[in-house]
Amino acid sequence: MSKNKTVFFCTDCGNEFPKWSGQCAACSAWNTIAEQPAVSKSKAKTSGKSGRSGSSLLGNAGLKRTPQKLKSLETSGELRFSTGLSEFDRVLGGGAVIGSLVLVGGSPGIGKSTLLLQICGLLRESSKVLYVSGEESERQIKMRAERLGVKSDNVFVYSETELTEIVSAADELSPDIIIIDSIQTLYNPELTASPGSVGQVKDCTMALLRLAKDTAVTVFLVGHVTKDGAIAGPKVLEHMVDCVLYFEGERSMNYRILRAAKNRFGSTNEIGVFEMMDKGLVEVLSPSELLLSGRPQSTPGTCVTAIIEGTRPILAEIQALVSPSSANMPRRNSNGIEYNRAMMLLAVLQQRGGLRIGGCDAYINVIGGLSIDDPGADLATVLSLASAYRDKPLRSDIAVFGEVGLSGEIRQVSQISPRLSEISRMGFNACILPNSAKYTNDSANNLEIIRVKNISEAIRVAIVE
Ligand code: TYD
Numbered sequence: 495m496s497k498n499k500t501v502f503f504c505t506d507c508g509n510e511f512p513k514w515s516g517q518c519a520a521c522s523a524w525n526t527i528a529e530q531p532a533v534s535k536s537k538a539k540t541s542g543k544s545g546r547s548g549s550s551l552l553g554n555a556g557l558k559r560t561p562q563k564l565k566s567l568e569t570s571g572e573l574r575f576s577t578g579l580s581e582f583d584r585v586l587g588g589g590a591v592i593g594s595l596v597l598v599g600g601s602p603g604i605g606k607s608t609l610l611l612q613i614c615g616l617l618r619e620s621s622k623v624l625y626v627s628g629e630e631s632e633r634q635i636k637m638r639a640e641r642l643g644v645k646s647d648n649v650f651v652y653s654e655t656e657l658t659e660i661v662s663a664a665d666e667l668s669p670d671i672i673i674i675d676s677i678q679t680l681y682n683p684e685l686t687a688s689p690g691s692v693g694q695v696k697d698c699t700m701a702l703l704r705l706a707k708d709t710a711v712t713v714f715l716v717g718h719v720t721k722d723g724a725i726a727g728p729k730v731l732e733h734m735v736d737c738v739l740y741f742e743g744e745r746s747m748n749y750r751i752l753r754a755a756k757n758r759f760g761s762t763n764e765i766g767v768f769e770m771m772d773k774g775l776v777e778v779l780s781p782s783e784l785l786l787s788g789r790p791q792s793t794p795g796t797c798v799t800a801i802i803e804g805t806r807p808i809l810a811e812i813q814a815l816v817s818p819s820s821a822n823m824p825r826r827n828s829n830g831i832e833y834n835r836a837m838m839l840l841a842v843l844q845q846r847g848g849l850r851i852g853g854c855d856a857y858i859n860v861i862g863g864l865s866i867d868d869p870g871a872d873l874a875t876v877l878s879l880a881s882a883y884r885d886k887p888l889r890s891d892i893a894v895f896g897e898v899g900l901s902g903e904i905r906q907v908s909q910i911s912p913r914l915s916e917i918s919r920m921g922f923n924a925c926i927l928p929n930s931a932k933y934t935n936d937s938a939n940n941l942e943i944i945r946v947k948n949i950s951e952a953i954r955v956a957i958v959e
């Protein structure tokens with residue numbers, strides 16, 4: 495038997511190590527190794543072979559499995575259901591899948607409990623929900639539910655942190671949906687580790703996973719993301735669950751973005767946008783409007799582009815600031831556009847656009863904390879840099895898109911028609927796009943279409959002299 499009473503694990507990737515080191519050997523992160531008590535059973539093993547984590551808790555639910563013929567498996571019937579929040583459904587890939595385990599991660603106070611409690615009120619009246627909270631008492635949940643207008647008859651709240659109790663409550667109630675708020679407060683008394691430790695969090699998740707797969711209940715887990723690693727974050731659970739959603743946003747700003755980091759049943763490109771109001775979260779059906787509100791007119795260094803997030807077009811504003819550098823090495827910073835891509839665009843501007851931008855400090859920022867990985871935003875980045883460098887504004891009624899190649903050419907991007915429709919819907923008069931772009935006529939209604947071949951041409955037509 496091992497004498498180790500503690501183990502070390504990486505708070506980023508969850509790998510375990512027998513001893514401490516400065517850098518995680520698995521994910522190469524520095525200073526993320528933390529010490530935790532080893533996971534050991536305090537009682538004698540209860541069931542010989544199935545002494546593995548979590549499995550013993552489910553009793554007969556974990557029926558003996560045999561290999562099944564793929565062809566003979568039934569897939570008819572409703573596999574997904576709507577949560578009642580269309581933005582949430584979109585991120586899940588068109589509704590929640592029955593029997594799936596969904597992790598909703600985010601920093602404390604971002605609105606995870608609010609989101610999930612709100613869903614309790616929006617689900618079909620016939621779905622039975624068990625809302626388990628380890629953080630709030632039943633009365634506190636009731637107070638919050640009243641504020642959020644949750645009136646459903648079929649919502650059961652349970653303030654409990656012991657896994658066995660939760661599993662037996664689920665057995666008794668047989669709900670359609672279980673919400674666990676949060677996974678870090680849960681504990682399995684069979685283990686000696688404290689709640690929130692990697693061992694407990696993994697074990698409890700495994701038990702809930704078995705519950706979801708065996709009884710076709712859909713489980714939503716809340717997971718707090720913390721920086722200090724005092725409690726195990728959602729990262730260590732990512733590989734176990736079916737979907738990982740991150741709820742992000744600046745706490746000082748009212749809007750929140752729900753993003754899928756992993757989805758076994760759909761795309762991970764979709765985002766859902768919400769605004770936090772006094773009566774809970776409200777869906778933002780037109781994120782472009784929100785992202786463009788308060789946009790400065792006739793100021794240098796700002797450009798609007800149309801990007802595709804998942805299946806929908808969103809208009810985003812890219813800003814740039816360029817100033818002569820006083821240092822030997824000019825400063826470069828990029829928020830929302832990948833750093834190396836931004837550096838490449840700066841080099842293209844210098845070499846192919848004829849702008850002496852190499853010796854300047856340059857800062858790039860995407861408004862609203864959005865991160866863009868659509869190459870269609872290249873042209874907007876280049877134009878906002880050129881406009882900032884020349885200190886001349888771009889036409890304010892114009893939006894642009896197109897990928898920029900290394901020789902300064904503007905290249906074709908995908909999904910041109912939806913981008914154009916969104917630009918026209920948001921009231922722009924003109925659009926600069928790649929010369930070879932093909933689109934349907936009705937998407938460009940009333941838009942002046944300006945086709946460009948390279949960045950010099952784009953700079954010439956876009957900048958107001
Ligand atoms: P909460 O859902 O408790 O966050 P989490 O579960 O992620 O820790 O949300 C807390 C924040 O949301 C808090 O700062 C107050 C704000 N809030 C509102 O603005 N309106 C509301 O109706 C509710 C319920 C919360």
Ligand code: MG
Binds near residue numbers: 606608629
């Ligand atoms: Mg909470």
